[in-house]
Amino acid sequence: MLSLKTLPYLHRQPHSPFVSLRSRSSSFSFSAPTMASAVEHVVLFKVRDSTDPSVVDSMVTHLRSLSSLPGVAHLSAGPLLRPRSAAAAPFTHLLHSRYASKGDLASYAADPAHLAIVRDRVLPICDDIVALDWVADGVAPAPVPPGSAARLTLAKLNEGAAPGQVVEAMAAARAKGYDVSYGENFSPARAKGYSLGFLAVFPSVEAIDAIEGGEAEALKEKVRPLLESVIVADFVVSAPPAASL
Structure with a gap:
């Protein structure tokens, strides 16, 4: 996690609906397949306007x-393609990384290389940072x-709004065939009150543009009354850095 501190963790365990079947001559045990899950880590950065572009490029690199x-299963970092909500407008860059476990995320957060980049490359040029972590069930x-x-x-709920109502809308997006990851934030220190994360991946920029209106708008209308604030931003997944020889 892009933070100088390690944050507390919690995790939901999947329930197995299968039972053991036994006979006089042998015993067989059946268990449900383990549901895949990933730990998502996202960070939004607001880079200071006066920063030299070469310094910004160095931060991204x-x-x-x-x-x-x-322990890092995936990591992408770069400029936002475009903000999609007023609350997203101040932010300029994004990091998204993925882990198999919260332990892997904690190791990443505490790694000296990570801490040095935060200290030397990020904090000196960023006016604001928002970071969320969630467990995405059903995502490898x-x-x-x-x-x-x-x-x-990223969603910040109105006072009294139930997270489950928003999560249901997120689940509906997956049911319609979108490649989505969603969950409740478990690292509040840098979340600025945002408690739910939702990430939808598409094969191209054209594909993400094609979802505007229709069913996507209906989902937005369903959850809008529940939200105090929402950050929506598009980005393009970066290629991994070339290996040095």
């Missing part, structure tokens, strides 16, 4: 180099294809 750290801890387009949505 160093962030991408973190993909080589142990695998890389996202470079060149894919993705839409990140």
Whole structure:
């Protein structure tokens, strides 16, 4: 996680609906297949307007180099393609990384290389940072294809709104065939009150544009009354850095 502190963790365990069957001569045990899950880590950066472009490029290059750290299943970093909500407008860059477990995320967060990049390359040029982590059930801890387009949505609930209502809408998006990851944030320290994360991945920028209106708009209308604020931003998944010889 892009933070100088390790944050607390919690995790839901999948329930197995299968039972053991026994006979006089032998015993057979059946168990449900383990549901795949990934730990998602997203960070939005607001780079100071006056920053020299070469310094910004250096920050991005160093962030991408973190993909080589142990336990990192996927890491993409770069400029936002475009903000899709007023709350997203101040942000300029994004990092998305994926892990097989919270332990892997904790190791990444504490790695000296990560801490050095945060200290030397990120904090000196960023006016604001928002970071969320969530467990995405049904998502494999695998890389996202470079060149894919993705839409990140971070939701801050109105007081008294139930997270389950928003999660139901997110689940509906998956049911319609979208490649989505969603969950409740478990790292509040840098989340600025945003408690739910939603990431939808598409094969291209054209594909992400094609979802505007129709069913996507109906989903937005369903959850809009529940939200105090929402950050929506599109980005293109970066290629992993070339290996040095």
